[in-house]
Amino acid sequence: TPRVFSGIQPSGGLTLGNYLGAIKRFVDMQGSGIETIYCVVDMHAITVWQDPDALRRQTRELTAGYLAAGLDPTRSILFNQSQVPEHAQLAWIFNCVARLGWMNRMTQFKDKAGKNAEKASLGLYAYPALMAADILVYHATHVPVGEDQKQHVELTRDIAAKFNHDFKTDFFPMTAPVIEGAATRVMSLRDGSKKMSKSDPSDASRINMTDDADAIAKKIRKAKTDPEPLPESVEGLKDRPEARNLVNIYAALSGDTVADVMAQVGGKPFGEFKPLLADLAVEKLAPISSEMARYMRDPAEIDRILKDGAGRARAIASPVVQKTYEIVGMVGA
Ligand code: TYM
Secondary structure, eight states: OOEEEEEEOOSSOOBHHHIIIIIHHHHHHSBTTBEEEEEEOHHHHTTSOOOHHHHHHHHHHHHHHHHHHTOOTTTEEEEEGGGOTHHHHHHHHHHTTSOHHHHTTOHHHHHHHOSOGGGSOHHHHHHHHHHHHHHHTTTOSEEEOOGGGHHHHHHHHHHHHHHHHHTTOOOSOOOEEEOOSTTSSOBOSSOTTSBOOTTOSOGGGSOBTTOOHHHHHHHHHTOOOOSSOOOSSGGGGTTOHHHHHHHHHHHHHHTOOHHHHHHHHTTOOHHHHHHHHHHHHHHHHHHHHHHHHHHHTOHHHHHHHHHHHHHHHHHHHHHHHHHHHHHHTOTTO
16 A cells, blocks of 8 residues: 655744645545645754754644644554654665765755855754655655655655665565645745745745734735736746746745636736735635644644654554564664
8 A cells, every 4th residue: 555654843833835846735645545644854953053942832832733734643554753763674674774865965965055055063964864764664665745855755765765775675665755736836926936935034024824814915915026917827836937937936835727727816916815815825824823823832743743643653664664674684683
């Protein structure tokens, strides 16, 4: 049976990019005979400095976001990474499989480390091997992610292939990234050439999942656009990054295809389109933010859900690590 795994870092608030590119798709994959495992990857978050109290709060807040968006802990396994030590155990094995040359090609490391890579943590550099372990410790077959994680899932396949080759086994599966839908790369509302990101210094560049109705509407009203009305058709969006981004957001929120959306709004000036988008965004997002706030009032319940999920995750992960140790030649395994 197919098994889905994905994760999000609790390294700040959730954005509309995380919601449309990841969480909403996690929810859509739930049920229908597939096993779904969703993780709050706190061990990834600490590859850059996190204040301990903030990390605790963000871990619970991200879990609240998962629940508020519709992930159901009885239908999916929801947990935080550090409660399942098998991720770190398998990551060490993969650190010994992955090659320096592979890691040196990772664009996210280059972006995050910036000019002074000497000051980056060793963990930030090794991060993709831990991500491969997250996925492969469950033998996951499908990984729903946004466009920016494609390279990491491809590296996961390289690690699985080299492990299988070196140890003459077919133990690890080839995992497929699932990068589908209208919003696999949601762009900044201030700059159509930049990804919407929780680390952008401008709060106006993103919609946060905790924003209230007024903030959501205001940010959409103020979103950067060019002066032309929307084109008549999908093809006309090609060289219009800001227009394309807002149409993609509309499509992802409504569940319509981009072509359907263009059939409804093509040719409209932004003065007409933006209020439609703002209404739709408020209708879809405001209930999630109020549900999140409700969950956050009961952190003990969140912790209970994470602990229960961790137990179920370990039941899958532990035999995989045991078997891996045995394949590698560890005595006692
Ligand atoms: P992270 O925490 O940066 O982002 C979480 C998810 O949100 C997606 N995303 C976006 N999608 C569309 N538009 C955007 N602007 C946007 N911004 C973020 C990301 O693609 C991602 O799917 N390395 C991962 C976390 C991770 C993981 C894993 C994912 C750790 N282990 C195993 C899958 C499987 C990360 O940093 O995502």
